[in-house]
Amino acid sequence: MTIARWTRRTLWLGLAAASLAASPAFAQKTKLTVYTALENDQLGPFKKAFEADNPTIEIAWVRDSTGVVAAKLMAEKDNPRADIIWGLAASNVGLMAAQGMLEPYTPPGAKELKPLFLSGKTPDTWIGMDAYTSLVCFNTAEADKAKKPKPVSWMDLTKPDYKDSIVMPNPASSGTGYLTVAAWLHVMGEEAGWNFMDALHQNIAQYIHSGSAPCVQAAKGERMIGIGLDTRGASEKTKGAPLDLIVPKEGLGWELEATAIVKGTKNPEAAKKLADWAATRKANELYADTYPIVALAGVAKTPPNYPVDIEKAMVKIDVEWMAKNRDRILAEWTKRYDGKSAPKAK
């Protein structure tokens, strides 16, 4: 009995001593709370690579879909919990900048980046990382079965061939949906753009509340054609989906993912270290594992199953115009297409 107790006591003492000895090393680590909408499988490699270069900082992720993370950041506005945003749509981050929620900071690596990927303010309110586009995911297996031709332009999608076969994100609930619609209006002009959408509406089976779901539905043969997030289409194809990623000849709507320091962070130094790192070549090479277009010129790596030269297809659209006209476009869109319970009788 006493021996057992003695043993136990020495064990405890030993443990206490060990933890005392170890604690200074732990105490020095800064825990950095990072809000992100990056893909789940990116989190591990990103964290590992950053922490290897910055051993005193530990990343704690809060990761969810773009809408949820943006809503959470806005709701926490008066008492921010995030130290830094790493990987959230630039249109959302831009709105936060306009509301004074961000700490402007230009990392040294920023001057190497393509101008499109900078906020344009001095110092920068946010720094772009990569770009994604909204393209056409075309299920070749289902199309062969139904003997339907492959579309090559947005206009092709209005052909009666594709009646009830197209899904796209609802712009009122998905950022990807909005950038798609905004790009159409920008490229075609307002009137022609709305006429195009009127015609397209006849072929739409569903406006989905998600930017990634349309290409997934197309990949699984739920629908023949999905208009939506390119990365998802490519990854589904890699997994074995009979999918063609089509870049319509009129061009693609796009969105940037951005890094930005949250105003009021308790760890400004660590946050700056991450912002610095996020603009390095090493970071950009990591982005290139998932995205075809990254901020740094000359990163010649493309994820598998992407269409070539997707960067050239990005439409020349003014990001500020997109932000300013958002409410007006969504109201018009909702009036035209969302007010009815179903687009047409079956």
Add this chain to the structure above:
Amino acid sequence: MSLVLAASAVRASREDLAMRAGVVALVAILLLIVGLPLWSLLVKGFQDVDGHFVGLANYRAYFASPALFNSALNSFDVAALSTTIVVPLAFLYAYGLTRTTMPLRWLFQGISLIPIFAPSLLPGIALIYLFGTQGFFKALVGGQIYGMKGIVIAQVFYCFPHAVLIMTTALRTADARLYEAADALRASKLRIFLTVTLPGAKYGVVSAAMVVFTLVITDFGVAKVIGGNFNVLATDVYKQVIGQQNFSMGAVVGMVLLAPAALAFVVDRLVQRKQVALLTARAVPLVPRPSPGRDAFFTLFCTVIAIGILAILGMAAWGSLIKYWPYNLSLTWENYDFEKFDANGWESFGNSVRMAVGAAIFGTALTFVGAWLTEKTRGFGAVRGLVQLLAFLPMAVPGLVLGLGYIFFFNAHGNPLNFLYATMAILVINSVAHFYTVGHLTAATALKQIDPEFEAVSASLKVPVWRTFLRVTVPICLPAILDIAIYLFVNAMTTVSSVIFLYAPDTKLASVAALNIEEAGTTAAAAALCLVIVATSAAVKVLHLLADRFLLDRLQAWRRR
């Protein structure tokens, strides 16, 4: 003599005071976990995006758009149709479980609960595999599951257990003497059913209908996955809050959604006024006797329902093993290797279990003691009414609204409860608040059936009221108490809409992980994680059934003759 009377009157009133203090404390707790968080979001409906007061401008803008009327009508249609289907089915099912001697009742009871063991993602996935474009049975639904049809099928599946749970409680307790008297008077079976059974279960039936109706109105998960272009109020909230981060308009729609709850509250009060105690102190518990025809009918009926439930679960189980739906149907265990799909993998599953256990323990204590205080406190009507109202609120609130309200309230500058934010505790509190209503209704239904004479006799014997509570009320209500605990546990395991705003880096939950995995396109792995959640809840339920049997043997011996 008069001295003794006076003394007992003083003591009784002191007890009354203590119980009234309890009711006040309950109001305070409910205000903190339901009322104030909700208010801190709903108040945004009167502000513009920059936080300036704008009066009813947002409401005017919203009511001016044709979309509102359309969504409201759709919501009402779907909720009314689902309720009309679920309530009779659940009543018959509950009747079979409590009032017949059909075999395997324990198994049927277990199966009826499966839908609440599952995150709402699971029926969504299973229905698409069954009835979607590539589904096996798509001909059955006319080739198109997306839309109202899909929502109603999924809602019936999802709401069924809620209704069965409430009606089992309502039907479980009955006075055999009433039936003996009716038999002696040679009343027909139908007449007995209409004049004895139905009135006794009325409160349960109405509660179940109200719960199903409001559940359907507020749920956005099902509508989002399988609703197609069928707009409902709950998806309108989603569009405003998640799609556009417009909290002002989200708050407006959230406020509109409270209307059905207000209606439910009024109906509940009206019915409640007429409910009489079923289990009087002299009551003889009803023990169903065998009746071959009736038992055969209910066995068949319950089997059909059970097969329907198992088919949906089975489809999800098979789906979780498929390599790539629908082009590569070969089977694999890979989808259960969650580390591959979510960095937190099994860790989030552990978090879910911890949260669910916490919610079950604290939530059961709060709902049962709360319902008891509300039912048994004499006088004090206005404050008790306030409790009822606060208890009804959570059910009427979409999780999105409650979750955001929690951010605004608990993360506000100067809130002394700020330390709770981003902890496991706030997840537990949020779950208890979110699922308070059904627990409260179950407890109230059970308590209403106990004759107040028990308390009266105890009081005249000068037994303190808390002792009556512990020695009489709790043992009688033990089945209901365990039901509430299980209900809270399984709902906490599956909830997404509210906690999605509240988890911190180290408290990510399995249900949220499943949603994220599904969004990443890995449907099979999402189905797999859903099934792990189902299996966990089912295991807990089996333990509950064993405990129930053991405890029933010891504590419920009085139910037998």
